[in-house]
Amino acid sequence: MLILSKINRSTLIISLALGLFIAPLQASATQLLAIGVGIYNIDGSTDATDFQIEYRSNRSVLKELQPWAGFEINSDSALWAGAGLLFDYPLSEQWRIVPSVGAGLYDPGDSDLDLGSSIEFRSQIEIAYVFANQNRVALALSHLSNARLGEDNPGTEVLSIYWQHSF
Numbered sequence: 716m717l718i719l720s721k722i723n724r725s726t727l728i729i730s731l732a733l734g735l736f737i738a739p740l741q742a743s744a745t746q747l748l749a750i751g752v753g754i755y756n757i758d759g760s761t762d763a764t765d766f767q768i769e770y771r772s773n774r775s776v777l778k779e780l781q782p783w784a785g786f787e788i789n790s791d792s793a794l795w796a797g798a799g800l801l802f803d804y805p806l807s808e809q810w811r812i813v814p815s816v817g818a819g820l821y822d823p824g825d826s827d828l829d830l831g832s833s834i835e836f837r838s839q840i841e842i843a844y845v846f847a848n849q850n851r852v853a854l855a856l857s858h859l860s861n862a863r864l865g866e867d868n869p870g871t872e873v874l875s876i877y878w879q880h881s882f
Contacts, residue, residue, distance in 0.1 A: 750877065752766055753767070755790075756873070758872070763793070766789065767785060768786050782799070785797065795835055799816050801815035802815070813843060815838070821859070831861050839858070851881070854876055858872050
């Protein structure tokens, strides 16, 4: 019964995050297609390369928060797909800091690192440089964790560089 309640809670969280994409939204900044590459599990216990692709909406929900959805796969075939919210905070005209959180589904693939659950949460902080055409280059640090949904919760960190194309 405890497992069922964890699954229901996780399903609710993911449904709310995905539901933000189809809720009526107010237009704001530019929408972005972000493509990234990084180092999976930066503590060095694995040597996998991480690849990401994300869509970042130009709509705002809950005041300044923007929805995003993404997919990650690493060279050990571990994959994560999820959605969440981000806050695109301007430090200046050219620089942004972008914290984000999301929930998604995880499959460890052939990775030596099992994160302990098929439900994993991602928190990320990035610093981005904005070009005149609104494209960006960003450096990001993210953390994947199951928030103790599973018996084991090792978590992992990913250091990435992104190219974010504005459209």
